[in-house]
Amino acid sequence: MAEIIDGKLVSNKLREELKVEVANFKNEFGITPGLAVIMVGDNPASAVYVRNKHKACADVGITSYQIELPTETSEDELLSKIDELNADKNVHGILVQLPLPKHISEEKVINRICADKDVDAFHPINVGKIMIGNYSFLPCTPAGIMELLRYYNVDITGKKCVVVGRSNIVGKPMALLLLEKHGTVTVCHSRTRELSEITKAADILVVAIGKAGFLTADMVKDGAVVIDVGINRLPDGRLSGDVDFEAVAEHASLITPVPGGVGPMTITMLLKNTLTAAKSAAMG
Ligand code: NDP
Numbered sequence: 001m002a003e004i005i006d007g008k009l010v011s012n013k014l015r016e017e018l019k020v021e022v023a024n025f026k027n028e029f030g031i032t033p034g035l036a037v038i039m040v041g042d043n044p045a046s047a048v049y050v051r052n053k054h055k056a057c058a059d060v061g062i063t064s065y066q067i068e069l070p071t072e073t074s075e076d077e078l079l080s081k082i083d084e085l086n087a088d089k090n091v092h093g094i095l096v097q098l099p100l101p102k103h104i105s106e107e108k109v110i111n112r113i114c115a116d117k118d119v120d121a122f123h124p125i126n127v128g129k130i131m132i133g134n135y136s137f138l139p140c141t142p143a144g145i146m147e148l149l150r151y152y153n154v155d156i157t158g159k160k161c162v163v164v165g166r167s168n169i170v171g172k173p174m175a176l177l178l179l180e181k182h183g184t185v186t187v188c189h190s191r192t193r194e195l196s197e198i199t200k201a202a203d204i205l206v207v208a209i210g211k212a213g214f215l216t217a218d219m220v221k222d223g224a225v226v227i228d229v230g231i232n233r234l235p236d237g238r239l240s241g242d243v244d245f246e247a248v249a250e251h252a253s254l255i256t257p258v259p260g261g262v263g264p265m266t267i268t269m270l271l272k273n274t275l276t277a278a279k280s281a282a283m284g
Contacts (some may be wrong), residue, residue, distance in 0.1 A: 002252035003152075004227070007144075010151045011264035015060055018271050022061040025279060033278035034063045035093040035119065035270070036085045040078060040104065041071035046097045053095070053164070056267045062274055065091065075104045079112050086114040092281055093119035093274035116280060119273035130173055131179055136280065137273045142174040144265025145206065145227050146181070152254055154225050155179040160201055164188045164215070165208035168200075170229055174206050195219070212240040217247035226252040229262050 026032055035057055039050050050066065055204030057064035078096075085091045092177065094117045096109050110118075115125040121137040129135040138146075149156065161183035165171035175187045183204065188195055190209075196219040199205055207215045208229035220226060241258030249255050256262055 001133065002249040002255040004249075005148050005152055005227075005256045005261055007031065007148060007256060007261040007264045010148055011144075011268045014147065014265075014268050015056070015271065018268070019060045019274060022275055025275065025282075029282045030061050031130055031142065031278060031282055032061070032065065032090075033064060033092050033274050034090045034133040035095065035096050035274045036065040036067060036088075036091045037097060038067040038069065038078070038085075039097045040069045041101050043087055043097075043099070046099075050097055053267055055273055057274070059229075061272060061273050063090070071101050073101075073104075075108065078104055078109060082109065082112045086112075086117060089281075091117065092278035093117055093270075095120055095270070099254050117277055119277055121173075121273070127168070130176055136276060137170060138177065138269070140171045140266045140269035140273065141170050141208075141229060141262060142177050143269040143272075145229070145262055146177050146265075147265060147269070148227070148256065148262070149204070149225070154254065155181045159183050159203040161185045161204040162188060162199055163204035163205070163206045164192075164195070164199065165206075165207070165229070167208065170208040171206075174208065178204070178206075180221065197246075209242050211242055213242070213244040214227060215243040215248060217244065217251055220248050220251050222251050223253045224251070226255045227262065228258050231263065232259060255275050 037050055037053055054064045062276055085094050094113045101104055110122045115123045117125050121139040126137055161178040163171050163175045166187050166189045175185045199219040200221050203223055204225045206227040210230055212232035226248055228241035228243040232240045234240050239259050272278045
């Protein structure tokens with residue numbers, strides 16, 4: 001039976017450390033790190049995420065600015081808002097909650113955020129820096145997973161790492177971070193053939209596809225470390241990951257639950273990135 005990776009525990013520990021670091025930074029520089037979160041429209045799921053981000057900021061002493069714009073906001077209006085925040089010295093991190101309404105190009109919006117304030121690490125400059133291993137920010141979800149692996153002493157060097165999902169937000173950067181830590185990485189996606197043959201060979205398996213209970217026990221090797229990124233809402237309202245948790249836990253050595261695994265780490269990494277951005281701004 002697998003040991004359960006407690007994302008809440010690790011996240012709380014990191015937040016306690018961040019709280020101290022933020023306080024020290026304020027004392028030294030007289031600057032309070034600031035995060036601006038822009039939400040366009042009234043997607044209920046986004047509203048929950050945004051509320052959680054503001055609360056998490058308050059808990060560690062980061063000032064958060066909540067910018068709520070109506071669904072009919074034009075692309076130009078949103079881009080001007082970003083320009084304003086790019087120029088605002090009190091704002092060190094800018095995040096635009098995705099998805100955006102269809103009439104706004106996510107790419108244009110991401111590209112407009114000043115790379116130094118791009119705490120999601122989605123800007124092409126930051127993506128490129130991750131590719132060459134010389135980065136300031138890491139995207140929050142993969143970075144949170146790396147922290148979990150570190151906390152649970154999972155050695156990555158030489159291990160067969162399989163990432164299922166190749167999104168720009170999770171799958172691709174996850175693969176790069178595992179590669180950086182000397183894993184031997186395979187990335188799978190919807191066109192992958194004989195997926196279960198590949199997942200069954202994995203020592204470390206990260207699943208990020210958005211399909212409830214997709215990864216079943218027969219797809220996992222005994223003793224594998226299984227990281228479930230998925231967040232899926234079941235018809236009865238409960239949350240489920242991409243992994244058939246109960247059955248896979250019988251085989252894995254370590255496994256993340258949903259909720260309480262990867263999710264809490266994502267916001268914690270956002271706080272960390274905001275502090276990093278504030279520090280770089282203060283030190284020039
Ligand atoms: P995307 O929809 O952007 O990407 C899904 C990926 O899964 C694609 O690469 C797709 O392949 C692949 N995929 C879909 N179906 C299959 C299949 N049957 N077999 C193999 N691969 C498949 O999703 P995200 O990466 O943004 O998110 C993935 C999940 O993680 C979602 O549930 C999301 O809610 C959750 N999430 C959780 C976070 C957290 O903090 N815990 C943060 C971000 C996301 P292809 O490219 O070929 O289409």
